[in-house]
Amino acid sequence: MPRRGVCVVTHPLSSAGENATRTLLDILAAIGPVSLVTADLPEESSIRDHREVIELTQKGAGDHVLVAAFRFLLNQIRMCLVLRRRPESVVLFFGATSYLIPILYARMSGKTVLVEPRGDVPLTLRLNWEQRMPSPMARGLAKCVGLLESAGFAAAHRVVTYTPNMARELGSDPESDRVCPHGARYVDTEHFSIQKPFSERDNIIGFVGRLDEEKGIRELAEVTKRLPDNVAFRFIGDGPLYDWLATELSREIDDGIAELAGWVDHEDIPVELNRMKLLVMPSHPTEGLPTTILESLACGTPVYATPVSGVPDVVKEGETGFLMREREAETIADDIEEIMSAERDLEAISERGRALIEDEYSFEAAQKRYRELLSDIESNEKK
16 A cells, blocks of 8 residues: 555445445555545445545535536536645545546646546436436437546556456456556455355345336346246335336236335345345446345355446356346346256356355455555555
């Protein structure tokens, strides 16, 4: 760790972003001094209790595009003012990869700049904006954000991604000296563990996450209707499509083929994952590497997911899980039926998934990767 530590900079945080940021801070804090510069940190966040936090604002981005753009610019200026006073020699932009002004300012101030995307920001924004404005305008705005992000990648000393495939999808070469393709990602392997032997689990498959459009919930509802009678689909989570899902699957719920658990506290997710024989994740490539996938493998639950971003580096076909050929409900249902029929293969895949997490995604493994990255940075600073 560089002598003066690391300052982590993020954009306004949702609950999922808060969890990912806390994970990164935990890893860095185990190595040396760390602080956080952010905006709109959730009120209940425990980060304030354990880390030095500099909050720029408690105002959201706003619903109007012009208001959001103004606050986006204003927050960048505020970040520059904060960074001017920070003693840390390394600034890590976590998720805030399109914040070009503070990235350039930090670099010109003599600090080492790292950018670490959490996913495909332009795509995430485009999907959100298309629900509020004409598609051509949404695509145009998202393209502008993409250009800012590309400029941020170019201006930084290093680009950190979760996996090599994530780097490729974001337009970076994982073989480049400027790219660190094995960024911080870890699972609490004691909390997320095999509590119920795979052979003793019922034929339950499930989804864990927000019930909204980009997670493929409508397709999963149709999949549920097509599954054999001896397989039940359990939805864990809440969101804008919860009521629609309850209505759409009312008959299946009455027949015990579908189950809607609603919101489940993160502390209780291991229990849910240990009930399942398969986790199904047909999401868009908006996340670099969904935490739920890692947590599922840690619990010995194989994963069937779309081959996007960092997912194929973890969900390896026939080894630790299965990759979707298509997002069509008929194909997904056929694949699930075939997967569930191979009980012995599934049990072996369950064991390999747990072993992968212990070897590559434990806290110790993530800490080692970051220690090596920061040691390399410190060596370059001394040259």
